[in-house]
Amino acid sequence: MMPSATNATRMNLPWSRFLGRHLTLATGAGILGLFLMVALTAPLIAPYDPIFQNADVRLLPPALAHPFGTDNFGRDILSRVIWGARIDLQIAVIGVVFPFLIGTFVGTVAGFFGGIVDAIFMRLVDIILAFPFLVLMLSIIAILGPGLSSFYIAMALVGWVSYARLIRAQILVLKNSDYALAAVSLGFSRTRIMFRHLLPNAIAGSLVFSMSDAVLVLLNGAAISYLGLGVQPPVAEWGVMVAEGQSFITTAWWITLFPGLSIVVLAFGFSLLGDGLGEWLGVRE
């Protein structure tokens, strides 16, 4: 397996042909890019203050002045969805990065050293996996108190196990490969072998997985906020907005529909990007 070589030839393709061949990847990246733009320019493009309450325009259906309608406090849904993109993208990114880093490190070390180190880390993984994911998350957040930072900590404490397992499996295979043995016989340090030789070749699967993981994290973040344990009002976050609109779902559908749709589309974007990356890097699902 020589992924780096194949990548090099594929990367030399002109952009248009590259995009043509990797429609999934391009669409995913496009959706993400769009959300990223929206998030970055939120103060400029949001027509209203997302937390300003105006009792005169309560529960208005979508119209020109308020394209996504208003909620029960008279807040503009469009502005809230736009500002919510900031929070939700942040959730998806931070919620993936830390588990990814921890999991990658643990997985590499466990896979490379084997023996007692491997046994200790993998039993820890088993213990964490023995608990239902959301239950464990909820109990950690309950201990730390509601809020986004608690969510990130809980995510980092629980989410790394999948990455550790993935990387470990790859490392186990790779450490017996010819080039790894060659590096050992050349007398390179273990750290160098682990992180310079093995890891770059083992990480593709995790990268792809991290994209689908971002979807789960996003949904978890929304779910935790929905339960009142994540983002606190009046901050606009899609999960919170869905929760707030729930009681009006039969009378004012727009309060829940637009943030809900945003979650779906962003999740879809991450999914496509993940699939596209997998295709491109030659990782089998």
Place this chain on the structure above:
Amino acid sequence: MKSKWKTMSMATVLTMLMLGSTIAEAAGVLTIGRREDSTTFDPIKSAQNVDNWVFSNVFDVLVRVDKTGTKLEPGLAESWAVSGDGLTYTFKIRDAKFSDGSPITAGDAAFSLLRIRDNEGSLWSDSYKIVETAEATDDRTLVVKLKTPSAPFLSTLALPNVSVLSKKGLEEAGEEAFAEKPIASSGAFTVKEWRRGDRVILEKNPNFWQADRVKLDGVEWISVPDDNTRMLNVQAGELDTAIFVPFSRVEELKKDPNLEVHIDTSTREDHLLINHEHGALAKKEVRQALDMAIDKKAIVDTVTFGLGEVANSYIPKGSLYHYAGNYQYPYDAAKAKAMLADAGASDLSLNYIVNAGNEVDEQIAVLLQQQLAKAGVTVNLQKVDASQSWDMLVAGDYDISVMYWTNDILDPDQKTTFVLGHDTNMNYMTRYKNDKVKDMVAAARLELDPAKREAMYVEIQKMAKDDVHWIDLYYSPYINVSRKNIGNFYQNPLGRFFLEDTVKN
């Protein structure tokens, strides 16, 4: 994949069929959807509406509150007489039977009254400490002697918690078993089955002394915690009635030709508790400024959809001795800000406990946060589980929090004592202290002349308002919904459902 979907859809259809069959019921059985299930059937061991509202139809009381919630009327006591000094009450007990056919005697009545006073598990013993003795001089006569005269005493006998229980039935079954399934009930219905967490199944008590008044064969109180689901169940005809209709759904349900929305006067008052022991909140001027910073009208409009009414006193409108002319702090954020600055609290930051998952509570929290911000007050919302929030309030681990109260008895004494006159429950968790108010509350309890008593209550309401013991927010009605074929389904202001009059066509 295909077979998986097939199994799943089969399973869904089966579940729906099963659900359908459990909800479908025989004619004459009224189904009522509510948020929570009952917690006990021992009346002295609960102080919750979910229980009291069922007790009223399973047990009867000596003295009842009428439909309008303003007068007392005879229940199991046919008539009564009070001695000149106001210390001795003589009740003539009606010739009636428990559901097992045994007679209801004055002995049972005396037993029930002394039990709520003396039993260790009783949550209400304080309210009945005033009873010196309760004796059955014969099977039909109950003589109660009080330690001191008490204006509210008679109305406390209408509390569902002091219902007449069968002494023999309770002792034979044992307290524990009785609390699960009360035998020998004195009310319109008996408990046929209690599926904990799901439903309470009642059936008509043929031995009830007003059995000819009862049209229903039975009643099922079904717990459907989700508001939307409960409303949909009534709309779909799976439930005959549902209580706790959210304010936001009233307009829509009114348009449904199959449904009738009942908006019944209640004694519910929502208020903002203030912890008087926390820093600047101890200053009267700070509390007054907070009162002025809150736009109650906006809460009524936004949260109750105009169905509530701005509150001006802790005694709800329509209740005995409510003072309609009570002062109302005007909404003035700028003045509030200036007052806070004068009191040296211009950078006030408050910890606000919110009941997570309570739609109305969360909406009020978001509104108040913005309103108080205009007066320069930072509000940190802390969402916690309902069971936890109560403990935090009791422990004083809060600055502000919204709570409500519904009256249990006609007389204002009970709420007043809890809120202003007591020192055992820290004046309903507020830690409010004013000895002048406290003394007047005690004096008003002993005053037997209604006119003088009313004047005292007016004075108490004025003083409480001036002190801002808490901030009165709004009064709201009971909102229930029923199918069109259900008649006479209503609640009196104290929350009692008159199911003995309800008909299902």
